[in-house]
Amino acid sequence: MRVRHRRQQPEKNSPATTKRKHSSISEQSREDDTKAKKRTLAHRRKETITLQPDPYPTLNCSNKFEPIRCCSSSFRGHKGLKKKKSRPIDGFRQWVFSSRDFSYRKDKVVVASYNILGVENASKHPDLYFNVPPKFLEWDTRKHLICKEMNHYTANVLCFQEVDRFQDLDDLLQKDGFRGVFKGRTGEACDGCAIFWKDKLFTLLYQENIEFRSFGLRDNVAQLCILEMNQEQSESELCLQVPKKSHTQSRSILVGNIHVLFNPNRGDIKLGQVRLFLQKAYKLSEEWGNIPVILAGDLNSIPQSAIYQFVVSSELDIRLHDRRKISGQIECPPRFNHLRSENINAACSWKSASRPWIYRWSNEEIRLATGSEGATHVRHQLKLHSAYLGIPGSSRTRDNHGEPLATSYHSKFMGTVDYIWHTEDLVPVRVLETLSMDVLRKSRGLPCEKWGSDHLALVCELAFADDISSQT
Structure with missing residues (x-):
C-alpha cells in the first residue's frame, strides 16, 4: 500500500x-x-x-493520615545536607534534621520517651476512650505495635511510662537486643517506669530509683540510670597504635525517666516531684564526673506552664502561681486545640505571670513544693534544653516556641505533656515530628489501629558536643 x-x-x-x-x-x-x-x-x-512504602502492611490504619510536610528552610545553604531533608519514617511521621552538618559525629544516642498507656489505667477510665474501638485497646495488639514502632525509629534508649506489663515488653524487646529495668509505683497502683537500652551499645553501670512516697510526695516513681557506651578501637587506630582520645575511652550518660502526678490541683506535689528528680539527677551526674544528662518522661504539665518554666530557667517563685494551675494542665475541650499553645493557655486562664498576685500556700504545701519550710523559691542546678526546641519544625505540629502542639489525645485532652531534656554537652541532631491537630482529630482518639497508646512517642538523636566542637 x-x-x-x-x-x-x-x-x-x-x-x-x-x-x-x-x-x-x-x-x-x-x-x-x-x-x-x-x-x-x-x-x-x-x-x-x-517513595512512600507502608512499613506495616498488615496494620494499615483506617484513618487516612496525611504525611506532615515540615519546614525546609533549615536546610538551605548547606550543600552537605541535601540528602538530609525531612522525610517520612512510617508514612505519617517525619524526621526533622538540624541545619548543622553532623555527618562527622562519632558518638550518638537515639532516645525515645513514650507513655504507653497502662492496661489497668485504660480499663479504669473508659470515658476517655469511648470513641476508640475496644480492639484497639487490647494489650496483646498494642504491645506489638509499641515494640515495632520503637524498632522502626532505631531508638537505642527507651523511656516508658505507665508500664504495668513489664515482662511482656521485656520478652519482646529482648528479641530485638534490648535489656531493661523496671520500677513500679508504690501503693495500690501496679504501673511504673521502665528504661530499656540496646545491649550491644550500652552497659548499665548504676541504677537508682526515686520513691516519692518517702518524701511525702505520693506514690509516683522515677528512674536514674548510668549507661556507658560500648566502643571498640577502629582498625586504623590499632594498626597505627594510636591511643583513643580520653573522651572516647568511657562515654557515659545519665538517663532519667519520670511520670509526674496527674492531679492538676496538687501543683505543690507535682512541683516537688520535678524538683527532687532534677536535684537527684544533678547530684548523680556530678558524682560520675559531670556526665551528660538526658531526662525524659510525662511531666503532666503543658509548655510554658510554671513547672515547664522551672525546668528551663532553673528557678521559680511559687508565690506568683496558684498551685492548682501551676502545671497548666486544665482539661480544655478538644475543639479549642486548633489554637496555638499560647492561646490555649489564655483560653484556659491558667497563667498568672502577667499579674503580680501573691497566692496563698499552706506551710505543708510550701514544704512539699520547695523541700523546706518557709521557702518561697525552688531551684535546681541543671542547665536543661528541650530536644524539640533545638530543631525547628512544622507550624502544623509545633507551637510558637517550638514544642509539639500535642503529644497526647483522648476525649478530654489534646495537648503536650511529654518531653525530652538534655544538658549542654549534648546537641540535638534530629527529632521525630508528632502529628498535626487535624490528623489527630481524624483518628477520633488514640490509641488506634496504627498507634498503640493515647500518647505519641517523642524521639530524638543526640550527639556529644565535644565531638562537634573538635570539628568546628
Whole structure:
C-alpha cells in the first residue's frame, strides 16, 4: 500500500489527498499523545508507591493520615545536607534534621520517651476512650505495635511510662537486643517506669530509683540510670597504635525517666516531684564526673506552664502561681486545640505571670513544693534544653516556641505533656515530628489501629558536643 501511494505522485498535492493525510496524521498524533500520557501517569503512580512504602502492611490504619510536610528552610545553604531533608519514617511521621552538618559525629544516642498507656489505667477510665474501638485497646495488639514502632525509629534508649506489663515488653524487646529495668509505683497502683537500652551499645553501670512516697510526695516513681557506651578501637587506630582520645575511652550518660502526678490541683506535689528528680539527677551526674544528662518522661504539665518554666530557667517563685494551675494542665475541650499553645493557655486562664498576685500556700504545701519550710523559691542546678526546641519544625505540629502542639489525645485532652531534656554537652541532631491537630482529630482518639497508646512517642538523636566542637 505504501509503494502504491508513493507512485501516485501527480495526486499528492490534490486537496482531497492532502486533507486525508492531515486527518490521518492528526488522529495518529492524538493516539500517540494519549498513550504517552497513560505511560506517564502509570509511571508517576509507580513512583508514588515506591517513595512512600507502608512499613506495616498488615496494620494499615483506617484513618487516612496525611504525611506532615515540615519546614525546609533549615536546610538551605548547606550543600552537605541535601540528602538530609525531612522525610517520612512510617508514612505519617517525619524526621526533622538540624541545619548543622553532623555527618562527622562519632558518638550518638537515639532516645525515645513514650507513655504507653497502662492496661489497668485504660480499663479504669473508659470515658476517655469511648470513641476508640475496644480492639484497639487490647494489650496483646498494642504491645506489638509499641515494640515495632520503637524498632522502626532505631531508638537505642527507651523511656516508658505507665508500664504495668513489664515482662511482656521485656520478652519482646529482648528479641530485638534490648535489656531493661523496671520500677513500679508504690501503693495500690501496679504501673511504673521502665528504661530499656540496646545491649550491644550500652552497659548499665548504676541504677537508682526515686520513691516519692518517702518524701511525702505520693506514690509516683522515677528512674536514674548510668549507661556507658560500648566502643571498640577502629582498625586504623590499632594498626597505627594510636591511643583513643580520653573522651572516647568511657562515654557515659545519665538517663532519667519520670511520670509526674496527674492531679492538676496538687501543683505543690507535682512541683516537688520535678524538683527532687532534677536535684537527684544533678547530684548523680556530678558524682560520675559531670556526665551528660538526658531526662525524659510525662511531666503532666503543658509548655510554658510554671513547672515547664522551672525546668528551663532553673528557678521559680511559687508565690506568683496558684498551685492548682501551676502545671497548666486544665482539661480544655478538644475543639479549642486548633489554637496555638499560647492561646490555649489564655483560653484556659491558667497563667498568672502577667499579674503580680501573691497566692496563698499552706506551710505543708510550701514544704512539699520547695523541700523546706518557709521557702518561697525552688531551684535546681541543671542547665536543661528541650530536644524539640533545638530543631525547628512544622507550624502544623509545633507551637510558637517550638514544642509539639500535642503529644497526647483522648476525649478530654489534646495537648503536650511529654518531653525530652538534655544538658549542654549534648546537641540535638534530629527529632521525630508528632502529628498535626487535624490528623489527630481524624483518628477520633488514640490509641488506634496504627498507634498503640493515647500518647505519641517523642524521639530524638543526640550527639556529644565535644565531638562537634573538635570539628568546628
